[in-house]
Amino acid sequence: MASPASPIDLSLAVVTEAPDAADWLVVLPVALCIGTGALLTMLRSRPALQGIIALATLGILVLVNAGLIAHVSASGPVTMMMGRWLPPFGIAFTVDMMGALFSLTASVVAFACALYSLGDINEKGRRHGFYPFLLLLMAGVSGAFLAGDIFNLYVWFEVLLISSFGLLVIGSEHRQIDGAVKYGFLNLVATTLFLIATGYLYGIFGTLNMADIVRKVPTLPDSAPLMTLVALYLFAFGMKAAAFPVNFWLPASYHTPRIVVSALFAGLLTKVGVYALLRTGVMLFPAERESLSTVIAVVAAFTMLTGALGALAQADMRRLLGYLVISGIGAMLVGLSLSGADGVAGTIVYGVHSMLVMSALYLAIGLSGRHAGSFAIAEAGGLWQRHLPLSALTLILFFSVSGLPPFSGFWPKLMLVKAALAQGAGWLAAALLVSGFLTTIATGRFFLIAYWRPTGERAVGTGETVSPAALLPVAALTLASILVGLYPEPLIAAAKTAAEGLTAPSTYIQSVFGAEVKP
Amino acid sequence: MEPVLAILTGLFFAFAVYLLLSKFIIRMLIGVAILGNAVNLLIFTNGRLLREVPPVLQPGLDVPASTVANPLPQALILTAIVISFSFFAFLLVLSWRAYKGLGTDNTDRMRITEPQEPVLPPEGY
Numbered sequence: 339m340a341s342p343a344s345p346i347d348l349s350l351a352v353v354t355e356a357p358d359a360a361d362w363l364v365v366l367p368v369a370l371c372i373g374t375g376a377l378l379t380m381l382r383s384r385p386a387l388q389g390i391i392a393l394a395t396l397g398i399l400v401l402v403n404a405g406l407i408a409h410v411s412a413s414g415p416v417t418m419m420m421g422r423w424l425p426p427f428g429i430a431f432t433v434d435m436m437g438a439l440f441s442l443t444a445s446v447v448a449f450a451c452a453l454y455s456l457g458d459i460n461e462k463g464r465r466h467g468f469y470p471f472l473l474l475l476m477a478g479v480s481g482a483f484l485a486g487d488i489f490n491l492y493v494w495f496e497v498l499l500i501s502s503f504g505l506l507v508i509g510s511e512h513r514q515i516d517g518a519v520k521y522g523f524l525n526l527v528a529t530t531l532f533l534i535a536t537g538y539l540y541g542i543f544g545t546l547n548m549a550d551i552v553r554k555v556p557t558l559p560d561s562a563p564l565m566t567l568v569a570l571y572l573f574a575f576g577m578k579a580a581a582f583p584v585n586f587w588l589p590a591s592y593h594t595p596r597i598v599v600s601a602l603f604a605g606l607l608t609k610v611g612v613y614a615l616l617r618t619g620v621m622l623f624p625a626e627r628e629s630l631s632t633v634i635a636v637v638a639a640f641t642m643l644t645g646a647l648g649a650l651a652q653a654d655m656r657r658l659l660g661y662l663v664i665s666g667i668g669a670m671l672v673g674l675s676l677s678g679a680d681g682v683a684g685t686i687v688y689g690v691h692s693m694l695v696m697s698a699l700y701l702a703i704g705l706s707g708r709h710a711g712s713f714a715i716a717e718a719g720g721l722w723q724r725h726l727p728l729s730a731l732t733l734i735l736f737f738s739v740s741g742l743p744p745f746s747g748f749w750p751k752l753m754l755v756k757a758a759l760a761q762g763a764g765w766l767a768a769a770l771l772v773s774g775f776l777t778t779i780a781t782g783r784f785f786l787i788a789y790w791r792p793t794g795e796r797a798v799g800t801g802e803t804v805s806p807a808a809l810l811p812v813a814a815l816t817l818a819s820i821l822v823g824l825y826p827e828p829l830i831a832a833a834k835t836a837a838e839g840l841t842a843p844s845t846y847i848q849s850v851f852g853a854e855v856k857p
Numbered sequence: 858m859e860p861v862l863a864i865l866t867g868l869f870f871a872f873a874v875y876l877l878l879s880k881f882i883i884r885m886l887i888g889v890a891i892l893g894n895a896v897n898l899l900i901f902t903n904g905r906l907l908r909e910v911p912p913v914l915q916p917g918l919d920v921p922a923s924t925v926a927n928p929l930p931q932a933l934i935l936t937a938i939v940i941s942f943s944f945f946a947f948l949l950v951l952s953w954r955a956y957k958g959l960g961t962d963n964t965d966r967m968r969i970t971e972p973q974e975p976v977l978p979p980e981g982y
Contacts, residue, residue, distance in 0.1 A: 496940045515955045516969040533896050541903030590970050653978040716979040787979050
């Protein structure tokens with residue numbers, strides 16, 4: 339706050355022009371979620387209000403993110419500097435197509451989950467703070483997708499992690515506590531690894547702004563330990579994204595909380611890890627990622643196959659879904675292991691599909707389990723006769739998650755297989771197809787036993803009825819999956835733009851440093 | 858100075874990893890605390906160690922008269938300390954609840970979510 343008489347030339351030190359009104363959209367998702375989260379914490383004693391306010395806020399969040407994606411597709415990546423400091427000294431929020439796309443999908447998923455939670459989270463859960471945690475989780479997720487600065491990314495990871503701890507233990511049943519211990523310790527180690535890598539990054543580059551790092555990579559001496567750095571990042575984010583062999587916290591914890599919490603986690607958290615992998619691997623350090631591509635490809639194949647095989651071995655509905663999440667992560671890593679924009683575009687489309695479908699699947703299985711009175715596959719039966727709409731929705735989601743046309747899982751798999759074949763990685767394409775085949779068997783058997791098999795003499799007395807209103811969020815997400823499957827061009831085009839922006843980030847740098855600065 | 862701090866950081870990491878590999882949650886908690894401090898030391902060392910003055914301008918000057926210390930690693934560490942402290946507090950309470958509820962702090966015996974003998978999936982239609 340220098341006075342007008344200050345001898346310092348302000349135009350050299352700070353951003354002097356006010357940002358355009360549309361640019362405020364960049365920080366709005368985070369500000370909205372944190373603000374409402376704080377408000378809901380204050381309204382702790384009014385559980386009736388909480389759900390309505392949270393749902394309204396998440397509805398606005400979807401609109402804001404839709405506006406953001408329109409802004410980004412019209413004018414390219416957008417940057418906003420905090421506190422008017424000039425880059426690279428201030429904290430930057432930079433949104434490119436990939437961030438906006440993931441952010442929009444995340445808000446759609448959160449809205450659907452909030453809608454489902456109105457009938458699922460009881461007053462006790464509301465008093466324990468489900469809705470504030472939900473909004474703070476969304477603040478963390480949006481912040482991670484929009485941050486333009488690595489340390490800021492770390493902070494948003496922590497915000498979403500602590501909110502996810504809170505969501506995980508709501509209800510404090512013994513199995514939740516057990517799951518939370520494993521989830522908590524392993525995820526904390528992963529974020530600490532991320533922080534270690536960020537410390538080295540600062541030591542090597544002297545900057546934390548992503549665009550500045552991209553500019554400085556070519557100027558570094560050959561002796562700079564970039565390989566160590568990238569390996570650390572891959573390890574840390576791989577653990578976050580549940581990549582083999584550091585993924586066993588996921589099946590140990592994802593089936594323990596309330597089903598809507600599982601749906602949120604399955605849709606959002608691992609994808610934030612994938613997003614960070616793409617951001618660091620493809621945009622910041624493409625050369626090092628290239629040298630590590632064989633390692634990533636092997637990890638991807640193992641993640642896909644162990645996920646699908648794990649799903650085959652499960653007798654509990656929710657545990658089976660946990661392994662399906664892992665299998666999907668493997669498919670996304672395939673795109674990371676391939677060079678060029680095609681594989682990355684496939685990963686981005688797969689990420690969007692996986693967010694929608696995995697959340698919807700958890701919600702649908704939650705309703706099925708409630709209806710059947712048990713989450714054990716062997717104890718369910720006859721769901722097809724008793725609740726046709728729910729069974730039909732579940733079947734569509736199973737098809738989608740296995741990658742069968744005409745649903746949303748088909749296109750990203752096709753893109754990834756094509757990209758793998760184009761680069762001569764036939765074995766990787768084969769692994770994708772085999773894992774898709776195994777997933778089809780796992781989900782097919784699940785459907786056959788739990789839905790199609792007649793009820794017979796099995797006891798199914800305890801099941802609740804499922805109201806059409808509870809089906810609404812599942813139906814909406816399923817509809818989104820069908821729409822993406824039938825009309826994939828806009829999403830694929832957006833993903834291609836995003837992938838090109840990642841592989842050749844000149845517009846990203848330009849949005850941070852302005853046009854006159856040479857990259 | 859830097860080699861000393863580097864060795865100290867390495868020792869911290871070794872202790873932390875050793876403790877985190879333990880079966881008992883209380884040891885893992887101590888490991889988490891040491892790990893956090895190891896990372897803080899690492900960031901501090903990475904920000905270059907200088908025996909310089911703090912970056913405070915004298916009156917009437919636009920730029921510092923001599924070299925000044927780098928304040929950024931300290932800001933980063935401060936953030937990391939606050940975050941890791943809150944996580945440690947959460948995990949401590951969680952471990953206490955787990956000990957009270959599950960009656961053990963041995964992770965080998967915390968098998969509620971993953972039973973020792975899992976139920977097999979149904980084999981026939």
